Amino acid sequence: MQAEAEVVLDMRGISKSFPGVKALDNVQLSLKKGSVMALMGENGAGKSTLMKILFGMYSRDSGTITLDGQDVQFDSALDALENGVTMIHQELAPILHRSVAENIWLGREPVKGPLGLVDHDKMWADSQNLLRSLDLDMDPKKRMCELTVAQMQMVEIAKAISYNARIIIMDEPTSSLTDKEVKHLFEIIRRLKEEGVSIVYISHKMDEIFQICDEITVFRDGQYISCVYSRDTSQSELINMMVGRELKDMFVRESHHIGEPMLTVHKLTLEGKFHNVSFSVRKGEIFGIAGLVGAGRTELIETIFGVNQKSSGTIFVDGKEVDIPSPSTAIEHGMALLTEDRRQTGLSLMLSVEDNGCIANIDNYINKFKLLDLVRLRKETREECQKIRVKTPSMSTPIGNLSGGNQQKVLLARWLLTQPEILFLDEPTRGIDVGAKAEIYKLVSQLAAQGKTVIMVSSEMPELLGLCDRIMVMHDGKAKGILSHEEASQETIMDIALN
Amino acid sequence: MSNPALSTGGQHLSTDEKKVLIKSIISKYGIYFVFLGLVLFMSIMHPAFLTVNNILNIIRQVTSIGLIALGVTIIIITRGIDLSSGSVLALVSVIAASLAQNPDWGARMYPALPMLPIVVPIVVGLAIGALCGGINGFFVAKTGIPPFIATLGMMIVARGAAMIYSDGRPVSSLTPEYNFIGQGEILGIPFPVILFAIMAVLCYILLNHTRFGKYVYAIGGNEQAAHVSGINVGKYKILVYILGGVMSALAALVLSARISSGQPGLGNMFELDAIAAATIGGVSHSGGIGTIQGTVVGALIIGVLNNGLDLLNVSAYWQMVIKGVIIVAAVVFDMRKNARKS
Ligand SMILES: Nc1ncnc2c1ncn2[C@@H]1O[C@H](COP(=O)(O)OP(=O)(O)OP(=O)(O)O)[C@@H](O)[C@H]1O
Numbered sequence: 086m087q088a089e090a091e092v093v094l095d096m097r098g099i100s101k102s103f104p105g106v107k108a109l110d111n112v113q114l115s116l117k118k119g120s121v122m123a124l125m126g127e128n129g130a131g132k133s134t135l136m137k138i139l140f141g142m143y144s145r146d147s148g149t150i151t152l153d154g155q156d157v158q159f160d161s162a163l164d165a166l167e168n169g170v171t172m173i174h175q176e177l178a179p180i181l182h183r184s185v186a187e188n189i190w191l192g193r194e195p196v197k198g199p200l201g202l203v204d205h206d207k208m209w210a211d212s213q214n215l216l217r218s219l220d221l222d223m224d225p226k227k228r229m230c231e232l233t234v235a236q237m238q239m240v241e242i243a244k245a246i247s248y249n250a251r252i253i254i255m256d257e258p259t260s261s262l263t264d265k266e267v268k269h270l271f272e273i274i275r276r277l278k279e280e281g282v283s284i285v286y287i288s289h290k291m292d293e294i295f296q297i298c299d300e301i302t303v304f305r306d307g308q309y310i311s312c313v314y315s316r317d318t319s320q321s322e323l324i325n326m327m328v329g330r331e332l333k334d335m336f337v338r339e340s341h342h343i344g345e346p347m348l349t350v351h352k353l354t355l356e357g358k359f360h361n362v363s364f365s366v367r368k369g370e371i372f373g374i375a376g377l378v379g380a381g382r383t384e385l386i387e388t389i390f391g392v393n394q395k396s397s398g399t400i401f402v403d404g405k406e407v408d409i410p411s412p413s414t415a416i417e418h419g420m421a422l423l424t425e426d427r428r429q430t431g432l433s434l435m436l437s438v439e440d441n442g443c444i445a446n447i448d449n450y451i452n453k454f455k456l457l458d459l460v461r462l463r464k465e466t467r468e469e470c471q472k473i474r475v476k477t478p479s480m481s482t483p484i485g486n487l488s489g490g491n492q493q494k495v496l497l498a499r500w501l502l503t504q505p506e507i508l509f510l511d512e513p514t515r516g517i518d519v520g521a522k523a524e525i526y527k528l529v530s531q532l533a534a535q536g537k538t539v540i541m542v543s544s545e546m547p548e549l550l551g552l553c554d555r556i557m558v559m560h561d562g563k564a565k566g567i568l569s570h571e572e573a574s575q576e577t578i579m580d581i582a583l584n
Numbered sequence: 585m586s587n588p589a590l591s592t593g594g595q596h597l598s599t600d601e602k603k604v605l606i607k608s609i610i611s612k613y614g615i616y617f618v619f620l621g622l623v624l625f626m627s628i629m630h631p632a633f634l635t636v637n638n639i640l641n642i643i644r645q646v647t648s649i650g651l652i653a654l655g656v657t658i659i660i661i662t663r664g665i666d667l668s669s670g671s672v673l674a675l676v677s678v679i680a681a682s683l684a685q686n687p688d689w690g691a692r693m694y695p696a697l698p699m700l701p702i703v704v705p706i707v708v709g710l711a712i713g714a715l716c717g718g719i720n721g722f723f724v725a726k727t728g729i730p731p732f733i734a735t736l737g738m739m740i741v742a743r744g745a746a747m748i749y750s751d752g753r754p755v756s757s758l759t760p761e762y763n764f765i766g767q768g769e770i771l772g773i774p775f776p777v778i779l780f781a782i783m784a785v786l787c788y789i790l791l792n793h794t795r796f797g798k799y800v801y802a803i804g805g806n807e808q809a810a811h812v813s814g815i816n817v818g819k820y821k822i823l824v825y826i827l828g829g830v831m832s833a834l835a836a837l838v839l840s841a842r843i844s845s846g847q848p849g850l851g852n853m854f855e856l857d858a859i860a861a862a863t864i865g866g867v868s869h870s871g872g873i874g875t876i877q878g879t880v881v882g883a884l885i886i887g888v889l890n891n892g893l894d895l896l897n898v899s900a901y902w903q904m905v906i907k908g909v910i911i912v913a914a915v916v917f918d919m920r921k922n923a924r925k926s
């Protein structure tokens with residue numbers, strides 16, 4: 086480590102209330118030049134809120150922000166950008182039907198000529214240079230919606246870097262990236278550090294924190310807990326600070342009885358996405374699907390669930406061949422799908438926590454007058470949310486006001502409410518804090534113990550290895566092989582994927 | 585509270601939190617305050633304003649627009665729009681009226697037609713409304729063309745059809761039973777007012793207590809998420825537009841019965857007044873947000889404005905200017921309510 090560097094950013098005594106919540110209570114954060122500060126805490130601890138205050142998106146109730154020794158107050162994101170602060174947001178908001186380049190230069194398009202027309206050639210060229218300098222292999226003329234979620238995220242990162250900022254806030258930048266891209270991002274971060282850029286790095290992934298961060302600030306329930314050098318602390322100490330209690334094993338595999346085949350897929354194909362995939366999952370089994378982004382995992386389970394129409398192949402549920410033209414049929418067959426991209430296919434941001442939670446289960450609350458039994462609906466939705474510890478001021482709060490991790494938990498509650506026999510989970514712990522992760526793992530193994538079938542797509546190897554009875558490895562739209570719990574390891578999986 | 589995860593924390597609110605709370609209450613109930621303020625203002629300005637008769641009068645005057653606004657509220661919550669309401673109203677009015685003409689009237693449309701029971705024009709009228717709405721819904725749901733375009737087409741077609749059907753002339757001399765829909769009273773309360781109240785309550789129940797209602801909000805909130813949650817989005821969209829058509833048909837019955845004549849030019853620009861009422865009432869055009877009670881208040885605000893400005897002898901031209909300003913102001917107010925920055 087270099088000698089004590091100068092402090093570029095100092096936030097002190099920051100408080101912020103929203104209706105019904107005190108999101109931040111007298112917290113502080115101090116960032117040194119050319120260093121990476123991790124900001125950690127459970128879902129809803131106030132991390133994103135503090136960063137949005139810094140970035141001028143929220144106004145603070147009290148406190149001071151000092152940038153290079155001067156008190157500042159940003160009234161808008163534009164203000165922050167002009168003062169060398171940029172942010173990669175936790176929730177992506179790309180303009181899907183515009184090109185990569187247009188997204189990157191949005192709001193500062195290069196212009197030419199007396200009329201101030203947009204200089205498209207320069208825009209393409211600049212994008213090309215930017216992407217190349219970051220070793221990103223991407224066509225800037227492609228529309229955003231043609232990219233994978235991971236690629237969109239990399240574009241977002243490139244965009245933030247293109248402002249040549251002194252301070253970059255990264256709010257869970259890796260939540261939709263795979264190992265390869267994470268490595269790539271870390272290389273970029275190291276380079277930025279050398280150039281003297283300071284970074285605030287928010288993540289729930291412990292190993293990342295220890296790899297890339299110099300210091301760690303911990304919040305709990307809107308309060309500042311402490312700030313430590315990452316070389317001076319350990320994972321368990323950190324967890325302790327975050328959750329305020331000891332967390333024992335992350336993966337508790339309850340003994341579960343594996344029964345009859347529940348879901349069998351035979352030579353399923355979706356043209357252009359995956360080919361001839363066959364597998365069979367039993368009752369009480371946790372079945373993982375591993376692979377790199379673009380391997381066709383999401384498409385595979387979405388096709389089984391009726392979101393996409395299969396090109397060929399057959400699906401059997403409980404021994405009977407079924408035809409699943411739409412998600413509603415899938416739900417009738419006892420399936421549930423927690424989708425990968427919660428913004429696009431999960432949340433209705435302006436609707437309440439309750440409405441988001443109950444929507445897949447409405448049919449169960451119709452009484453004999455064809456009206457909804459709202460009392461029972463409210464009670465059960467509320468209980469399910471409590472069971473997985475959703476943190477919200479009330480059930481009628483718009484879900485957009487919850488922290489990212491808590492939004493994810495509400496979506497999980499949505500599907501648990503339907504009491505599915507076959508539960509598909511696509512990146513279920515994305516953006517969820519350690520404590521909640523452990524709870525979700527526990528829940529999954531309990532479901533299996535009850536004889537339910539769980540199929541889990543994940544890019545987090547440890548959770549697949551820790552939880553699954555068997556793991557299918559996919560690569561480039563093909564199922565490359567299936568490993569048992571005992572056989573599976575990081576190496577065997579990579580081996581199979583790349584052979 | 586029993587559960588720590590859902591509790592708000594301390595019982596004592598700090599001043600900061602109180603400020604936030606007050607702000608949120610004002611923004612939530614703002615439109616009701618505006619309405620009360622308006623009523624108060626009018627009552628002070630003119631003694632005749634706050635009388636039972638005048639109030640019933642106001643409500644009766646807004647029933648047609650109010651009925652349409654109920655339907656269009658639900659449509660807008662799904663992120664749609666309906667521009668055809670006024671034209672559908674005209675078409676239904678001439679068709680229903682042609683089936684309810686006095687048998688002894690010389691210029692009847694169907695001279696050979698016997699006196700039909702009152703349910704015939706009503707049922708046929710509602711069916712025409714449902715058909716028009718169904719066509720709107722079909723195009724929106726099945727072809728994916730924007731609702732603005734689909735209903736713009738219907739707006740022009742239905743108006744033309746009304747002209748063709750009636751040959752551009754009013755269809756007059758209607759039976760007393762039919763006229764009752766628009767002119768009758770029950771216990772001193774005008775029948776249109778009762779009808780409007782019943783429909784408002786039904787729509788309220790529909791939105792808040794049925795599966796249909798939950799799905800409407802879910803579709804407006806995030807259509808893709810609704811689809812993945814097992815909702816048949818297309819079917820519910822069609823139903824929503826059918827409901828819109830039926831509400832326009834009800835408005836047509838009320839209005840034609842009130843003036844005792846079906847007319848192809850009736851209901852001109854009603855769709856815009858109805859959309860304005862819904863919008864003033866807080867329905868968001870980005871979908872997923874809106875309430876029936878808000879829309880009812882929105883319609884009443886329009887009614888109070890019309891009536892009050894008449895009482896105060898404000899010229900019709902100035903009334904238009906004032907109404908336009910108030911509509912935009914209400915929406916600006918509403919946008920601030922929904923703004924993310926706090
Ligand atoms: N716009 C808002 N309106 C109301 N409440 C909000 C708003 N934004 C955040 N909150 C609340 O403030 C608290 C802190 O949220 P924040 O998003 O900062 O958490 P976080 O630490 O980033 O969590 P996560 O790890 O889940 O992203 C939460 O209780 C949340 O519900």
Ligand SMILES: [Mg+2]
Binds near residue numbers: 132133134175256488
């Ligand atoms: Mg966050």
